[in-house]
Amino acid sequence: MRQSAVVAALLGAGSAFAAATCSLTKKCPKESPCCSQYGECGVGAYCLGGCDPRMSFSLDSCTPEPVCKSKTMTFDSKLSTIADISDYLGDPSTAEWMAQGEPAYYNGNVLLTMPKNSVGTVLATTEYMWYGNVKAKFKTSRGRGVVTAFILLSDVKDEIDYEFVGVDLETAQTNWYFQGIPDYNNSGNITLSDTFNNYHTYEINWTPDMIQWLVDGKVGRTVYRKDHWNATSNQWSFPQTPARVQISIWPGGLASNAQGTIDWAGGEIDWNAPDIQKSGYFYATFESVTVECYKASKGPGSGSGTSYTYDNIAGTNDTVVVGNKRTNLASLEGTGTDMDAGKPDDSSSSDKGSSGSDNSGSSGGSSSGGSSGGSSGGSAPADTSGCSTTSFNQDCSSNSDSGDSKSGNKNAGSKAGVSALAMGLAGAALCLV
Ligand SMILES: *[C@@H]1O[C@H](CO)[C@@H](O)[C@H](O)[C@H]1NC(C)=O
Ligand SMILES: *[C@@H]1O[C@H](CO)[C@@H](O)[C@H](O)[C@H]1NC(C)=O
Ligand SMILES: *[C@@H]1O[C@H](CO)[C@@H](O)[C@H](O)[C@H]1NC(C)=O
Ligand SMILES: *[C@@H]1O[C@H](CO)[C@@H](O)[C@H](O)[C@H]1NC(C)=O
Secondary structure, eight states, rough: OHHHHHHHHHHHOOSSOOOBBBBTTOOOOSSOOOOOSBBBBSSGGSSSTTTOOOSSSSSSOOOOEOOOOEEEEEOTTOOOOOOTTTOSSSOSOOOSSSEEEEEEEEEEEEEEEEETTOEEEEEEESBBBEEEEEEEEEEEEOTTTTTEEEEEEEOOOEEEEEEEEOOOOOEEEEESSTTOOOOOOEEEEEEEEOTTTOEEEEEEOOOOSSSEEEETTEEEEEEEEGEETTTTTTTTOOSSSEEEEEEEEEEEEEEESSSHHHHHHHHSSSTEEEEEEHSSOOOOOOOOEEEEEEBHHHHHHHOOEEEEEEESOOOSSGGGEEEEEOOOOTTOHHHHHHHHTOSSSSSGGGTOOOOOHHHHHHHHHHHEEEEEEGSSTTTOOOOTTTTTTSSSSOOGGGGGGGGGGHSOOOTSSSHHHHHHHHHHHHHHHHOOH
């Protein structure tokens, strides 16, 4: 929730192109039909994970969502399972995660990094979980204003969260939202030992009837659907739609954020904190993430089919359709209603798209150099401060160029220009402030 608002504001401020914004009352226009997780209209990456069908031009503007597959996700030195959003086209067999920002490999973990003056790093699964169990083993970041998150987020913004603020390393804050509607009564804390220095296994067990948060196998909190009937809207105010797992580090304490967010995050970020001086970035250390899909025989959470789509703007459980629709675009100019737009003439490479390994190879390259940085558990890899060692083309001093080289210098305003923005998005997310 908070993160969406923060990142949307940042992207808006830093974009070279004036992207249309979108909301429930303001859908995207036909030429840039897809409303991204951050409330901006576009094509390509905007139509993939996070695209909100309720705010998009039509219900089928977003691409179909790939269904859940049970798996344990770990990280290799090339981060070959992670695709940057500027390379990912929607085929989950090419990547387990899509990334914005700067993931780095370190000692069998992925570090989610937040270099000086950046907005951090987000990894989201390429497949969606419709109920089930997800466990993540990780160490949080630290420092005032620095937030680590492990959440489930659906495209209609049902959300189940763990969040950690870097000034309180003994509390896991838990929260949930139905369709992104703020209700601060939904939060609850779990107390545990030093989250920066210790790995813990954080778990979300989600069924149609309840949500449980477990830490190291012990139930810390349970909420029940039966306690959340909304008589006004005549529906359950409870997470009920397919969700991506997202892990992130982000700057709650950015000086330009709302004061409430800064206070919640423990104050303004100190960009000269010891982690920045020593490593060049704040970081959270993720060892593994395990998804177990919900094993329903039919309907919600069933394993039949390859795609989830919505057939009604209500965005409730009964509007999710399990089907066998194609989920991938031919290029970053595509949309849910024109999936082959921009298909390269050389069709041999179009369907699989540029796989995650291309990009994350270079991403891993920049970071695996860092793994020589130290062998003691607490020390982080070498300096990657600023924007000098990123996995995609970008230049902090002229952020407006982000992505242009990949888009072939297409103009803003055209459909292709918007896809250039989609590619620039990750760059913008990193280098903007
Ligand atoms: C939160 O709880 C308070 C106190 O129980 C109640 O007055 C308020 O209506 C609740 N807010 C929502 C949005 O349910
Ligand atoms: C959780 O802990 C934070 C401090 O870390 C505190 O500000 C917040 O009020 C607590 N929330 C609840 C629901 O107790
Ligand atoms: C119940 O639904 C109404 C109407 O949609 C909404 O305004 C209100 O915030 C909802 N209450 C809760 C607790 O979600
Ligand atoms: C939606 O959720 C409600 C409450 O769990 C359940 O009774 C109903 O069967 C669900 N509908 C569908 C189509 O899954």
